[in-house]
Amino acid sequence: MSILIIRRRRKTKKEPSIVSSSTRGFFMNVTYQNLYEATAGFSSTNLIGSGSFGSVYKGVLDPDGTDVAVKVLHLYQRGAMKSFIAECEVLRNTRHRNFVKVLTACSSIDFQTNKFKALVYEFMPNGSLESWLRHRTRPEEASNEPRTLNLFQLLES
Numbered sequence: 656m657s658i659l660i661i662r663r664r665r666k667t668k669k670e671p672s673i674v675s676s677s678t679r680g681f682f683m684n685v686t687y688q689n690l691y692e693a694t695a696g697f698s699s700t701n702l703i704g705s706g707s708f709g710s711v712y713k714g715v716l717d718p719d720g721t722d723v724a725v726k727v728l729h730l731y732q733r734g735a736m737k738s739f740i741a742e743c744e745v746l747r748n749t750r751h752r753n754f755v756k757v758l759t760a761c762s763s764i765d766f767q768t769n770k771f772k773a774l775v776y777e778f779m780p781n782g783s784l785e786s787w788l789r790h791r792t793r794p795e796e797a798s799n800e801p802r803t804l805n806l807f808q809l810l811e812s
């Protein structure tokens with residue numbers, strides 16, 4: 656009898672999903688609709704760039720008008736889920752003034768009931784370090800020379 660009870664308890668205990676445990680500890684709660692509205696429906700004009708696992712959109716989150724970057728995971732891409740979980744873990748446990756801050760994550764479904772996962776970062780208006788180092792991004796600095804800094808210049812910057 657006691658074995659049966661234990662078995663039943665084990666069976667009914669809800670398995671914590673990897674995503675919810677990975678995203679636990681975030682403070683802001685955002686829905687798909689919030690992100691949809693913040694990014695003008697994930698419009699192409701709000702698209703900042705794309706990485707290996709997702710597309711990044713500029714957005715403005717209500718109610719306080721916070722500028723954010725929303726990375727929508729390409730879930731069909733092999734490794735995207737792993738990347739989402741890893742990024743949640745690293746960014747949740749890392750606080751440094753030189754690292755972009757992850758504000759929250761959203762794991763939901765879209766208006767067509769497709770799975771939807773996104774990471775929401777504080778918006779970095781000056782682009783990524785990589786693009787800054789590779790190209791001169793400001794028109795007044797435009798030049799064909801690639802921007803390369805040596806180790807000492809990098810440490811000083």
Ligand SMILES: Nc1ncnc2c1ncn2[C@@H]1O[C@H](COP(=O)(O)OP(=O)(O)OP(=O)(O)O)[C@@H](O)[C@H]1O
Nearest residue numbers: 703704705706707708711724755776777778779783
């Ligand atoms: N917090 C942010 N603020 C402003 N722009 C951002 C932010 N995060 C990403 N971006 C822009 O979106 C682009 C894509 O970012 P993403 O993190 O998806 O890929 P990546 O790191 O460039 O490449 P990969 O994922 O392949 O290593 C970046 O190159 C950058 O221009």
